[in-house]
Every structure is written in structure tokens, then in C-alpha cells.
Amino acid sequence: MAIQTTADQGFIRKFNTAIILDLLRRFAPLSRAELAARAGLNRSTVSIIINNLIEEGFIQETDLQSSKVGRPGMLLTLNPNGGFAVGVEIGVDFISVILTDFIANVLWRERVFSNPEDDQIHILDCASELTQKAIDIGVEQGLRPLGIGIGVPGLVDLKQGKLVFAPNLRWTNVPLRLMWSQRFDLPIFIENEANAAALGEYYFGVARGKDNFIYLSAGIGLGGGIIIDGKLFRGSSGYAGEIGHMTIDPDGELCGCGKRGCWETKVGPRAVLQHVRNILVEGTPSLINELSEGHLDGITFNNVVDAAKLADSVAVDALKDVGKYLGIGVVNLINIFNPELIVLGGALSLAHEFLLPVIENTVKESSLKPPCEHIEFRASGHGSDACVMGAVALVLDDILREPMFLQRAP
Numbered sequence: 001m002a003i004q005t006t007a008d009q010g011f012i013r014k015f016n017t018a019i020i021l022d023l024l025r026r027f028a029p030l031s032r033a034e035l036a037a038r039a040g041l042n043r044s045t046v047s048i049i050i051n052n053l054i055e056e057g058f059i060q061e062t063d064l065q066s067s068k069v070g071r072p073g074m075l076l077t078l079n080p081n082g083g084f085a086v087g088v089e090i091g092v093d094f095i096s097v098i099l100t101d102f103i104a105n106v107l108w109r110e111r112v113f114s115n116p117e118d119d120q121i122h123i124l125d126c127a128s129e130l131t132q133k134a135i136d137i138g139v140e141q142g143l144r145p146l147g148i149g150i151g152v153p154g155l156v157d158l159k160q161g162k163l164v165f166a167p168n169l170r171w172t173n174v175p176l177r178l179m180w181s182q183r184f185d186l187p188i189f190i191e192n193e194a195n196a197a198a199l200g201e202y203y204f205g206v207a208r209g210k211d212n213f214i215y216l217s218a219g220i221g222l223g224g225g226i227i228i229d230g231k232l233f234r235g236s237s238g239y240a241g242e243i244g245h246m247t248i249d250p251d252g253e254l255c256g257c258g259k260r261g262c263w264e265t266k267v268g269p270r271a272v273l274q275h276v277r278n279i280l281v282e283g284t285p286s287l288i289n290e291l292s293e294g295h296l297d298g299i300t301f302n303n304v305v306d307a308a309k310l311a312d313s314v315a316v317d318a319l320k321d322v323g324k325y326l327g328i329g330v331v332n333l334i335n336i337f338n339p340e341l342i343v344l345g346g347a348l349s350l351a352h353e354f355l356l357p358v359i360e361n362t363v364k365e366s367s368l369k370p371p372c373e374h375i376e377f378r379a380s381g382h383g384s385d386a387c388v389m390g391a392v393a394l395v396l397d398d399i400l401r402e403p404m405f406l407q408r409a410p
């Protein structure tokens, strides 16, 4: 029976194409027959879609033979040369840019320090120069540009592609997508850094195959990326995941957001350093004194982690204290979202071997039993690349879920 209208037909083809691409992303290599069975589509429909995708260069046939008994067949995978994506992170004090192919193999990267006191225009110019460099390299390699993803440390209005508020940069209402689309004629995606990082872990990191998990981005601030049923949970306006501002102690320390006792005042590297300084100022012996050459103000989070690895009790205790508070917040998240995995990312993930066991214990002691029976705790697989890989995932996610290129097909 003929499909009613061209619009319907186009929608169904896009929908089915997205299913095929997603199956190949997750389970490739697959044969045509396996794809048809997994997608619940008939072989002829799948063949038409596959031929189109091969023609467009997004998937390829491999010379691997099917391992199954019976007639061997060509297997299909995503084509690394299907195009390139540029991932950008505008951090509080750095800019990071990464260039990847269609299956997120890193082709080029650069990270430069920036000064949050610098003019906003200067920082954005520097980021767009690096982006241009990445695009030039991708084009030189004969690949087509697919898009640019940008992760930023603040609240993002997704509809307008606008950075609404970045407290640590003190930026408000920056129309990033508009500004960058004047320079780059490509799809541009703006996202909060923790959300982007969560997507990166889901696509290419430790959360592959986990459809319900929470990514904690614990650095200067504490952000969260929440994946529910395989999709980023953004809330009604895109501001979901501001977990660092959950009130843990109403009489606590003043937070950067202007409120008291937010979770992030208890758990960031700043809280670790404060804890350490309070102990050392009393003259307690510690390796941290040697590592920081005796300068209390010069102690870095890395000094504390290094000392903890050498079993220094001041360092280990400071991390345990932060781990306990991290655990208390995580208990709240588990009770609300019932995730299967918690991923610890950001600067604190450097100390994951000390923090994760404490978080796990706190959760076991304080959470309702059923939601945490099968929960896992892991450190980010991408470390400091979590956000840029997530920014790349934004570009690929858009193509895989919404294959707009089909608009060009007759």
C-alpha cells in the first residue's frame, strides 16, 4: 500500500535511517539480515536505506565474513571517513578543541590556557581560531565537515543556542550559536559542559550501553549530566542537572550562586584544599608540606592526590571527607533517578581511587536498598577530554538521530 504523502514517507525514511545508524553505532559489524531483524524492518526497506547510506558515505561494507554458520555475507559498519566533527570546550581557564572522524577517532587536538579575566571577545576569538584550524585540517584530509559542538561551563538556552549564565566566567547572555554561525556555515550545537560530557561517556566512554546514568562533573563547580532512557535529560528549559546547587547544609558556606550550603561548596577541589590547610596550619606533619615546598597557599589539588597515593594521612582524610559529602549528594540522586551507573568526572576524578569507595560505602549505608543493589561507580573514561568528546557526540548524535542529510535525497 502506498504511503499517504511525501512528507510521511520522508519522515518514515528518516526515522528508519536513524534506527539503522544507531544499531551500527552500537553493534557493528552487522549483516543486512541482522540489521533487518534488530530493527524489525523488512529486508527490502533495509536494503534501500543501506544503499543510500553507502552512497552518502556514512556506512561501509567490510570484507569481514559473517561468523555465523551458513551463507557468508558482507558486514556493515559506520564509515570513519563519513566526515569530521569538531568538539570545543570553553573552560573557565582553558580552551580545548578536538577534531575527530565519523566514529570519533581523534585526528587532531589542541588545548591552550586562557585567563578568565580576559575580554570575552578575546577568549571567543581564540576558540574560533582553533576551530578554524581544526576545520582546515579535516578538509585537508579530504573529509566533509559535519558540525561543531561547543561545551560551556554554565546554563545554556538550547533553543537559542545561548550561554545564559556562566558564574565562573561571569558571562551572561552570550549568543554563541549566532556569533559562530556568522563565521562557520555548519550546524553548531551549544551545550552545558556536564551534559556534553555525559553524552560523550554514553557514546564513547565508560557508560556505553548504560541507558540510565548520572555523570558528575566535579571541578571548580559541580555539574551533572543525567541520561534517562538513553537521552540527555534537559528539563523544561534545558537547565536540568544543576546538582551542585542542591542544598546540603542550609547554614553552610556561601556558594558562588549566592546561596548557602550548596553541595558544591562541600565537595570541590577547593573544599579539599580548605580541609588540608585547616589541618596543616596546626602544624600537623604531612608530605603535602614537602610537595608544596611549605607554602600553604600554594598547595594544589594534585599535591594532595600525590600525597594520598603515598598514604599520607592528612591527604587521605581530606579526600575521605569530601568523598563522604559526595556520597550524601549521590544518595539523593539515586533515590530520585534510580540510575544504573554513577560516573565521576572532572578534576576530582584524579582522586577516584580514594573517592569512589567512600561514595559507594556512604550510598550503601544511607540509600534505600533496592535502588542501589546493582548500581556501579566508575571514573570518567576520558579524563580532561570528557567535555570535548561530548561536544563531538552532540554533532554525531544529531546526525544519527535526525539524519537531515536525507533532505537532499529525492
Ligand SMILES: [Zn+2]
Binding pocket: 244, 245, 255, 256, 257, 258, 259, 262
Ligand atoms: Zn550554589
